[in-house]
Amino acid sequence: xxxxxxxxxxxxxxxxxxxxxxxxxxxxxxxxxxxxxxxxxxxxxxxxxxxxxxxxxxxxxxxxxxxxxxxxxxxxxxxxxxxxxxxxxxxxxxxxxxxxxxxxxxxxxxxxxxxxxxxxxxxxxxxxxxxxxxxxxxxxxxxxxxxxxxxxxxxxxxxxxxxxxxxxxxxxxxxxxxxxxxxxxxxxxxxxxxxxxxxxxxxxxxxxxxxxxxxxxxxxxxxxxxxxxxxxxxxxxxxxxxxxxxxxxxxxxxxxxxxxxxxxxxxxxxxxxxxxxxxxxxxxxxxxxxxxxxx
Ligand code: SF4
Numbered sequence: 001x002x003x004x005x006x007x008x009x010x011x012x013x014x015x016x017x018x019x020x021x022x023x024x025x026x027x028x029x030x031x032x033x034x035x036x037x038x039x040x041x042x043x044x045x046x047x048x049x050x051x052x053x054x055x056x057x058x059x060x061x062x063x064x065x066x067x068x069x070x071x072x073x074x075x076x077x078x079x080x081x082x083x084x085x086x087x088x089x090x091x092x093x094x095x096x097x098x099x100x101x102x103x104x105x106x107x108x109x110x111x112x113x114x115x116x117x118x119x120x121x122x123x124x125x126x127x128x129x130x131x132x133x134x135x136x137x138x139x140x141x142x143x144x145x146x147x148x149x150x151x152x153x154x155x156x157x158x159x160x161x162x163x164x165x166x167x168x169x170x171x172x173x174x175x176x177x178x179x180x181x182x183x184x185x186x187x188x189x190x191x192x193x194x195x196x197x198x199x200x201x202x203x204x205x206x207x208x209x210x211x212x213x214x215x216x217x218x219x220x221x222x223x224x225x226x227x228x229x230x231x232x233x234x235x236x237x238x239x240x241x242x243x244x245x246x247x248x249x250x251x252x253x254x255x256x257x258x259x260x261x262x263x264x265x266x267x268x269x270x271x272x273x274x275x276x277x278x279x280x281x282x283x284x285x286x287x288x289x290x291x292x293x294x295x
Contacts, residue, residue: 003228003287004228005223005225005228005287005290006225007224007225007226007243007282007285008284008285010284011224011247011282011285012247014281014282014284014285015247015255015281015282017281018255018258018262018280018281018282019254019255019258021281022258022261022262024196024257024258026265027257027261027264027265028196028257030061030062030065030261030264030265031061031196031257031261032053032054032056032057032061032064032065032068033053033189033196033197033257034065035049035053035065035068035069036049036050036053036189036198037196037198039080040198040200042080043124043200044080044119044123044124045079045080046190046198046200047124047125047190047200048079048080048083048115049068049079050186050189050190050198051111051115051125051151051186052068052071052079052108052111053068054182054183054185054186054189055103055108055111055168055182056068056071056100056103057181057182057185057214058100058101058102058103058182059100059101060264061264063100063101064100067100067103070098070100071095071098071100071108074094074095074096074098074105075094075095075112079112082094082112083112083115083116083119084116084119086109086112086113086116088113088159090109091106091109091110091112091113092106092109092110092162093106093109094109094112095108095109095112102164103168104162104164106162107161107162107164107165107168110153110161110162110165111151111165111168113159114150114151114152114153114161115151117154118150118151124201125147125150125190126190126191126201126203126204128146128147128150129143129144129146129147129187129201129204130143130203130204131143131146132144132145132146132147133146133204133208139208140208140209140210141171141172141173141210141234142173143187143204144171144172144173144180144183144184144187144210145171145172145173145174147183147187148169148170148171148180148183149169149171151169151183152165152166152169153165153166168182169183170183172234172237175234176233176234176235177233177234178233178234179212179213179214179218179232179233179234179236179237180234180237181212181213181214181232182212184209184210184211184212184213184237185212185214187201187204187209188209188212188253188256190204191204191205191206191209192206192209192251192253192254193206194206194251194254196257206250206251206252206253207245207249207250207251207252209241209252209253210237210238210241210252210253211237211240211241211244211252211253211256212253212256212260213232213236213237213240214232214260215232215263216259216260216261216262216263216264217240217256217259217260217263218231218232218236218240219263219270220259220262220263220268220282221236221240221243221259222287223286223287223288224282224285224286224287225243225285225287226239226240226243226244227239227240227243241253267280268280271288272288272289272292277289
């Protein structure tokens with residue numbers, strides 16, 4: 001059964017209040033973005049750190065940050081220099097027995113090799129993204145598709161990626177089933193101008209960004225009525241982004257960090273618990289409290 005649930009007319013104010021009260025610095029310390037921000041003085045190093053950190057963004061934030069730190073250590077402490085120094089054979093063994101969930105060292109090594117090759121053509125990964133955006137029928141999805149294909153094994157390249165590698169970079173053009181969270185998150189980090197994002201991509205407008213729809217953002221977005229879809233997918237990404245665009249057309253993913261970390265931090269119990277939900281600014285909009293009073 002489809003539940004037609006929409007947020008209240010006062011939702012924009014409720015969301016602003018949620019963000020105003022949110023302990024941003026506490027959550028930023030936990031977020032993989034903190035790993036990338038360490039490189040913010042240099043665009044290329046930030047992009048390389050961002051691609052790896054977003055690709056590793058599976059599981060809890062402590063494990064992701066730990067995996068990123070291990071990867072940097074195995075790469076000799078300088079990811080950018082490691083990418084520069086890779087050759088056609090070194091990628092396979094360069095990261096030895098690195099493992100994070102189902103991700104393997106050979107896959108991360110091949111990603112380093114693809115980045116090495118891409119930086120021989122482009123100054124920045126913003127360029128392949130923009131090429132996609134500017135293509136026929138373009139837009140954000142086409143930009144993401146172009147970037148995903150650039151990171152995958154290249155047709156005709158005699159050095160192919162290891163098993164499972166290309167699946168790490170889904171595209172919304174190839175299939176609408178995936179929300180393509182990790183690459184969408186990478187683009188948010190690079191292109192959104194406001195803190196805590198880096199704003200290093202100056203030719204991609206924040207107005208064009210899409211929400212990185214992970215399980216936490218999807219749960220709260222669904223319960224706030226920002227999408228009616230029953231599962232994460234690219235159409236759900238478009239729904240949630242469109243709902244948030246009505247609040248701020250110039251920066252529709254402005255509240256992504258807050259929505260995501262409200263779930264990660266446990267600030268939202270994902271069930272009706274008056275002790276936690278009582279002071280929650282978006283409780284009037286929450287499906288779990290529809291038709292219910294707090295007392
Ligand atoms: S009211 Fe409770 S369950 Fe709903 S979003 Fe707020 S904290 Fe989460």
